[in-house]
Amino acid sequence: MRLLWFSLGLGLGLVLLVWYRAWSGARLKQWLQKIKAEAEPNNLSYAAQLSSAIAEQRRTISQLKQQLSSCQQVLQGAPVGYLLVDEENQLLWYNLQAANLLGLEPLSSKDLQPRLLLEVVRSYELDQLIEETRQNQQPACQDWILYSAPADPFNLSERPACPLRGSALPLKKGQIGVFLENRQEAVRLTQQRDRWMSDVAHELKTPLTSIRLVAETLKVRVEASLQGWLDRLLNETIRLSNLVEDLLNLSRLEGAHSAGLNSKPVDLAQLIFGAWQSLEPLARIKHLQITYFGPKKLLIELDESFMYRVLVNLLDNAIKYSPPRQHIQASLSVYAPDAKAASGYVLLEIIDAGPGFVEHDLPHVFERFYRADPARTRTQKPQMTPNTAVTKKEVGSGTGLGLAIVRQIIEAHQGQAEASNHPDTGGGWLKIYLPYRLLITSVSAAQ
Numbered sequence: 001m002r003l004l005w006f007s008l009g010l011g012l013g014l015v016l017l018v019w020y021r022a023w024s025g026a027r028l029k030q031w032l033q034k035i036k037a038e039a040e041p042n043n044l045s046y047a048a049q050l051s052s053a054i055a056e057q058r059r060t061i062s063q064l065k066q067q068l069s070s071c072q073q074v075l076q077g078a079p080v081g082y083l084l085v086d087e088e089n090q091l092l093w094y095n096l097q098a099a100n101l102l103g104l105e106p107l108s109s110k111d112l113q114p115r116l117l118l119e120v121v122r123s124y125e126l127d128q129l130i131e132e133t134r135q136n137q138q139p140a141c142q143d144w145i146l147y148s149a150p151a152d153p154f155n156l157s158e159r160p161a162c163p164l165r166g167s168a169l170p171l172k173k174g175q176i177g178v179f180l181e182n183r184q185e186a187v188r189l190t191q192q193r194d195r196w197m198s199d200v201a202h203e204l205k206t207p208l209t210s211i212r213l214v215a216e217t218l219k220v221r222v223e224a225s226l227q228g229w230l231d232r233l234l235n236e237t238i239r240l241s242n243l244v245e246d247l248l249n250l251s252r253l254e255g256a257h258s259a260g261l262n263s264k265p266v267d268l269a270q271l272i273f274g275a276w277q278s279l280e281p282l283a284r285i286k287h288l289q290i291t292y293f294g295p296k297k298l299l300i301e302l303d304e305s306f307m308y309r310v311l312v313n314l315l316d317n318a319i320k321y322s323p324p325r326q327h328i329q330a331s332l333s334v335y336a337p338d339a340k341a342a343s344g345y346v347l348l349e350i351i352d353a354g355p356g357f358v359e360h361d362l363p364h365v366f367e368r369f370y371r372a373d374p375a376r377t378r379t380q381k382p383q384m385t386p387n388t389a390v391t392k393k394e395v396g397s398g399t400g401l402g403l404a405i406v407r408q409i410i411e412a413h414q415g416q417a418e419a420s421n422h423p424d425t426g427g428g429w430l431k432i433y434l435p436y437r438l439l440i441t442s443v444s445a446a447q
Contacts, residue, residue: 078095126166163182317430330349414435418431
């Protein structure tokens with residue numbers, strides 16, 4: 001009996017040994033086929049093929065390491081900063097320019113231990129940029145000012161504030177790469193440009209006023225045949241005076257921000273009708289009417305004079321580009337914050353019935369002196385003669401600063417301005433977003 005059990009156990013063991021050798025051989029063949037060691041002939045033994053495959057893999061790894069080293073050398077010498085974080089927001093690597101911008105020690109081979117980004121760089125804006133990129137899995141860009149705390153608390157001027165622009169890219173395995181650009185030079189050039197424009201506007205204001213007074217004085221003293229010249233001179237002087245005033249307003253707004261606003265409770269719904277009433281003579285010429293949607297009363301903390309200027313500019317554009325006998329739509333709506341939303345906003349919309357904006361012009365319509373489609377551009381004036389009449393369109397032509405002033409005023413209120421084409425009317429669709437915290441109260445809606 002014992003011999004029988006021994007024979008059965010020995011037979012079972014041999015069967016298992018043969019099956020294991022066959023299984024391991026099949027797995028080895030599959031693995032070798034995946035490696036595809038084409039450099040070696042197929043008649044080699046498994047051991048020789050395996051040795052060749054290992055050598056090939058080592059050469060591939062060596063090449064990849066060389067490529068990685070080359071990429072790191074390129075990034076080290078790049079004129080912009082670059083840093084890499086993993087899925088847990090741990091800083092994995094950064095180049096020399098990023099170290100200079102963020103106040104870090106230059107990275108060496110012994111300093112490759114991952115650390116939490118906020119422990120190394122005290123910038124919550126950078127952390128938010130990375131988090132937004134990771135959540136949306138889309139490239140993101142953000143501008144902010146980095147305030148670095150100096151090592152010596154008694155020397156607050158050790159590291160001045162640095163304006164930065166970050167561009168984040170989603171990578172594999174949850175990693176995020178961020179390019180950092182120093183915007184100090186761009187900010188300085190912008191400040192120089194604004195200072196120059198403000199100085200020129202101040203210098204032009206007095207002589208333009210003198211020219212206008214001289215033209216008005218001469219108008220009643222010259223012959224009728226010369227009235228056309230004086231009308232043209234007076235209208236061009238008025239247009240230049242308006243341009244100077246717009247430039248001065250932009251300069252004041254850029255330095256004011258929210259601290260320079262004279263805010264008080266304003267009924268925004270009634271302010272819309274007040275702005276329309278001041279422009280009604282222009283609208284009556286083209287038989288235009290306004291249609292309002294929204295609350296009958298909406299109290300919001302605003303600078304009334306600045307917001308009135310916003311509404312006049314928006315409605316004036318709508319009147320200028322709408323064809324005759326059309327309706328201009330104005331609406332107000334409130335999107336209140338709830339448990340799921342971080343904040344709400346008050347939305348002001350002005351929709352005209354004109355030709356709308358060209359798509360490639362939309363990102364630039366709020367820039368200074370930008371004129372988009374020829375349909376929205378002041379026409380070229382014909383050659384003047386003494387008897388040439390001045391048309392209303394020439395007198396009312398804009399300075400190219402209307403929407404720039406709108407954006408500056410809204411940003412001073414911590415809001416945002418956007419432009420697009422309305423999907424139904426095809427006309428210009430200008431949207432003004434104001435923070436919900438400015439809202440005081442609103443009453444029942446009216447159409």
